[in-house]
Amino acid sequence: MDYTKQIQEIASKLFAEEKIDIFIGYRQNAFDDNQVPILVTVPADVPNLIFTDKSVLNLTNYLKFEHTRNKRVGIVVKGCDSRALNMLLTESQVKRENLYVIGINCTGVLNEKGEKAQNCLECVMPDAVVYDEMIGTPSGKKEYSVNVDVKELAAKGLVERGEYFQEIFENCIRCNACRHSCPLCYCTKCCIDQESAVLYNGSNTPSSAFHALMTWSLHLAGRCVDCRNCEKACPSHLPLHLLHKQNEMVIYENFQQHLAGMEKDDRGAFYKYSMKDPDDFIM
Numbered sequence: 048m049d050y051t052k053q054i055q056e057i058a059s060k061l062f063a064e065e066k067i068d069i070f071i072g073y074r075q076n077a078f079d080d081n082q083v084p085i086l087v088t089v090p091a092d093v094p095n096l097i098f099t100d101k102s103v104l105n106l107t108n109y110l111k112f113e114h115t116r117n118k119r120v121g122i123v124v125k126g127c128d129s130r131a132l133n134m135l136l137t138e139s140q141v142k143r144e145n146l147y148v149i150g151i152n153c154t155g156v157l158n159e160k161g162e163k164a165q166n167c168l169e170c171v172m173p174d175a176v177v178y179d180e181m182i183g184t185p186s187g188k189k190e191y192s193v194n195v196d197v198k199e200l201a202a203k204g205l206v207e208r209g210e211y212f213q214e215i216f217e218n219c220i221r222c223n224a225c226r227h228s229c230p231l232c233y234c235t236k237c238c239i240d241q242e243s244a245v246l247y248n249g250s251n252t253p254s255s256a257f258h259a260l261m262t263w264s265l266h267l268a269g270r271c272v273d274c275r276n277c278e279k280a281c282p283s284h285l286p287l288h289l290l291h292k293q294n295e296m297v298i299y300e301n302f303q304q305h306l307a308g309m310e311k312d313d314r315g316a317f318y319k320y321s322m323k324d325p326d327d328f329i330m
């Protein structure tokens with residue numbers, strides 16, 4: 048997957064026609080073979096844009112900040128990224144008329160070992176679901192499968208599962224990088240901020256970390272698109288996907304096979320209602 052040339056051509060055209068103020072894409076990192084986001088504001092910087100199977104990060108995260116919020120923005124989205132964009136549109140965080148979206152029909156990105164990333168192996172929608180212009184050949188929606196690690200986890204009892212999460216979250220340093228890197232965590236005042244949350248009184252104990260991460264994962268339940276920006280940002284390399292993929296599985300099974308951001312104006316799992324829903328808990 049190398050769409051560098053096409054993306055540079057589109058970005059140049061958008062600047063030449065004065066359709067955008069900023070183009071959000073990827074550029075080569077200066078000191079290793081990873082790519083980092085770039086916010087191009089002048090046509091002279093367009094040649095820095097790149098797109099290959101190392102274009103890993105979900106760029107829609109950059110739509111939630113002030114410097115892009117009220118600007119006309121060109122942006123590149125893969126399938127998972129476009130689902131996040133759908134969520135941001137549905138939740139009124141971005142204006143569609145301000146965006147020019149280049150949708151990628153994605154064949155998967157690579158992890159640090161040069162292998163296809165785990166979320167790509169399990170990806171249900173590699174094609175962009177929101178776009179103005181499309182690059183690549185669509186491969187269509189795939190069948191949903193439960194994440195391999197979650198399958199293992201589900202075999203454990205509830206107490207054992209709780210203890211497992213407690214143990215791994217002991218290594219959380221409460222840096223909030225996971226939250227900041229998630230496109231769907233855009234609240235200006237976040238209830239799990241270590242510095243400001245009254246709940247934790249500025250503390251960073253294992254129990255506050257556990258509580259914060261559990262709360263965070265519930266705020267993403269039915270909204271997470273499995274882009275794994277959060278996991279890549281975590282300096283402690285915690286397997287955060289376990290939380291989100293577990294929630295995704297439960298929601299898929301109990302909320303009419305809901306998957307976040309697949310459709311326009313889908314307000315999410317908790318807005319879905321069917322006469323066939325189990326209601327045995329209602330008096």
Ligand code: SF4
Nearest residue numbers: 126127153155167170
């Ligand atoms: S999860 Fe899907 S859309 Fe996202 S990078 Fe992987 S294959 Fe592409």
Ligand code: SF4
Nearest residue numbers: 229271272274275277
């Ligand atoms: S919680 Fe993580 S995987 Fe889910 S949408 Fe946010 S950054 Fe992506």
Ligand code: SF4
Nearest residue numbers: 232233234237238266
């Ligand atoms: S964790 Fe919850 S409150 Fe904090 S930014 Fe994310 S969605 Fe908002």
Ligand code: SF4
Nearest residue numbers: 219220222223225281
């Ligand atoms: S990025 Fe990792 S270490 Fe930082 S708060 Fe999130 S889980 Fe904890």
